[in-house]
Amino acid sequence: MYPLLLLPPLILLAYDRRDTSYPSYLPRFALGSVSLVGSTLASLFAMSYLITGSLEFLSSTYGVQLTLSDLTPNVGLWWYFFIEMFDSFRSFFLAVFWLHLSSYVGGLTVRIRSQPLVVITLLVGIFSIFKPYPSISDTSLFLALVPLFRHVFPLMRYTFLVAAVIMYATFLGPAFYHLWIYAGSGNANFFYAITLVWSLGQSLLLSDLTFAVLRDEWEVERPEMVGKEIRQI
Numbered sequence: 001m002y003p004l005l006l007l008p009p010l011i012l013l014a015y016d017r018r019d020t021s022y023p024s025y026l027p028r029f030a031l032g033s034v035s036l037v038g039s040t041l042a043s044l045f046a047m048s049y050l051i052t053g054s055l056e057f058l059s060s061t062y063g064v065q066l067t068l069s070d071l072t073p074n075v076g077l078w079w080y081f082f083i084e085m086f087d088s089f090r091s092f093f094l095a096v097f098w099l100h101l102s103s104y105v106g107g108l109t110v111r112i113r114s115q116p117l118v119v120i121t122l123l124v125g126i127f128s129i130f131k132p133y134p135s136i137s138d139t140s141l142f143l144a145l146v147p148l149f150r151h152v153f154p155l156m157r158y159t160f161l162v163a164a165v166i167m168y169a170t171f172l173g174p175a176f177y178h179l180w181i182y183a184g185s186g187n188a189n190f191f192y193a194i195t196l197v198w199s200l201g202q203s204l205l206l207s208d209l210t211f212a213v214l215r216d217e218w219e220v221e222r223p224e225m226v227g228k229e230i231r232q233i
Helices: 007-016 026-052 056-067 078-083 087-111 116-130 136-155 159-183 188-221
Strands: none
Touching: 007 026, 007 087, 007 116, 026 056, 056 087, 078 087, 078 188, 087 116, 116 136, 116 188, 136 188, 159 188
């Protein structure tokens, strides 16, 4: 499901890396890519239906993600919010949360059109924070992509703070979970508080990386501003 949200920057990345000896317009290239992805998914769904004999697998895979039927505690932000919510507002806030998650795709793709790989990296980081059922592997994938842009590391401003916050949450997260689930000396607020700190660390890294990329892009366009401080008036 989430790779579909990565499709726009992936199409731009593939378009920029295409063989220029075969000229192609972006709309035509995008339409062909979307058609290829759609036909591949349709084939996989058809094969799954032939193997299982029903479409019940859809509700067990995509349906769980869309409806958030499982509220097992995790490192994400959704489970606690929906546990505390009245059922009458559940559908509305599900739509709001999904709209919020998908709203980053268009803006980042348009704003950083010249660097689609940056967009993909930022979206992977956003998904690791705001998806319904995130895990440590989602953050690991994001952190593995960040070194691709080590040339902008000198432009990042909160490196120490980000490292400290992530390490703080990494060490205290398992401890708070143990206090709540096994020792019985804590409650859900203990664990959810540390997941908020975990998400804060990732958010700081995301925003800092975004700033560094945009600053680098600006300095390339205006070499005379390299190293100069920017002040908002």
